[in-house]
Amino acid sequence: MKRRTWWFVAALPPLLALGWAGLAPIELSTRDKLFEIPKGTYARRRAGDLVDILPSRITLTIGLDDVLLLRNLDDVPQQFGPTILMPGQSFRLPFERESENRFECTAHSSGQMLVIVEAEPEWPWQKVRWRWHHWSQRG
Amino acid sequence: MKSRLLRSMLLGVAIAVASVAPAADAPAKPVLKAGVLSPVMPAPQLALGGTDGKPLNLAAYRGKVVLLAFGFSNCGEVCPITLATLAGARKKLGADGAGVQVVYVTVDPERDTEAQMKKYLASFDSTFIGGVGSRAEIDAAQKSYGISSKKNVNPDGSYTIGHSSSIYMIDRAGGLRAVMPYGHPVDDFVHDLKILLRT
Numbered sequence: 001m002k003r004r005t006w007w008f009v010a011a012l013p014p015l016l017a018l019g020w021a022g023l024a025p026i027e028l029s030t031r032d033k034l035f036e037i038p039k040g041t042y043a044r045r046r047a048g049d050l051v052d053i054l055p056s057r058i059t060l061t062i063g064l065d066d067v068l069l070l071r072n073l074d075d076v077p078q079q080f081g082p083t084i085l086m087p088g089q090s091f092r093l094p095f096e097r098e099s100e101n102r103f104e105c106t107a108h109s110s111g112q113m114l115v116i117v118e119a120e121p122e123w124p125w126q127k128v129r130w131r132w133h134h135w136s137q138r139g
Numbered sequence: 140m141k142s143r144l145l146r147s148m149l150l151g152v153a154i155a156v157a158s159v160a161p162a163a164d165a166p167a168k169p170v171l172k173a174g175v176l177s178p179v180m181p182a183p184q185l186a187l188g189g190t191d192g193k194p195l196n197l198a199a200y201r202g203k204v205v206l207l208a209f210g211f212s213n214c215g216e217v218c219p220i221t222l223a224t225l226a227g228a229r230k231k232l233g234a235d236g237a238g239v240q241v242v243y244v245t246v247d248p249e250r251d252t253e254a255q256m257k258k259y260l261a262s263f264d265s266t267f268i269g270g271v272g273s274r275a276e277i278d279a280a281q282k283s284y285g286i287s288s289k290k291n292v293n294p295d296g297s298y299t300i301g302h303s304s305s306i307y308m309i310d311r312a313g314g315l316r317a318v319m320p321y322g323h324p325v326d327d328f329v330h331d332l333k334i335l336l337r338t
Contacts, residue, residue, distance in 0.1 A: 082174075082303055084284070085176075090176070091175070094172065
């Protein structure tokens, strides 16, 4: 095979992958972005453990993962923003608009959680960027 | 050789095109616009007085959907918007609006007397009921719903109060079903109330 053909063959898969990442619709099995407050969180806080159990900043994307799902697996009630989550209870909060939302959260050492809601990626480069962030976070 | 390369390219393109086809089963949208609590637990009771001259008893509203919020009559920004939104939602529901009871509990018991709250709420909707009481009673009510409030005193001695501004949705069986964050439009309330009035 000619050298030029080899280059072409080598470049084809990454180009196809990039094309797919930019054009294919993003499919997720659920719109929920789940965060769990684990059992023993309150006890750890009382013991002076300031390690953050939940991320202090969460990014959601309209139309994809635009529902924040919090589950309290601790033995005591936990407050998240406007509501008190009883042990075993979950709170499923949907977002429909781009926004930045700051919530009080007793599961955080800072007592605050920032939820950033971004627009749905429409253009190919936006989809590639979203996929890249999504995969890197999972990894 | 060339034809094999061409076949490979065509196959690649076919796979790419096939993968761009719209998804058949997109994940379902949430049913309510508000944040939903699950499992549903009984809404905490309030030991307060009502602006109708009777003790404020949430259990008395079983069979209705209760929209419960906290605020104060001297509030210049958040409360007027919230109350106007809730009044607009009741109005837009038409006859079904009778199945909705708005309860607005003061976070400013020093200034919000029963008469003051009654007059203030009536300027939005005469069916709205206010919750009033002593500082200790209001503190207890706020604690049971996780409401925070902070008094900000101005140089001239006047003050305003920063407070939680979400609206609690209590279903017809008395369960604390959902919480609508501040800022949602009338149509979002109408959407959720129609569902809650059916269930």
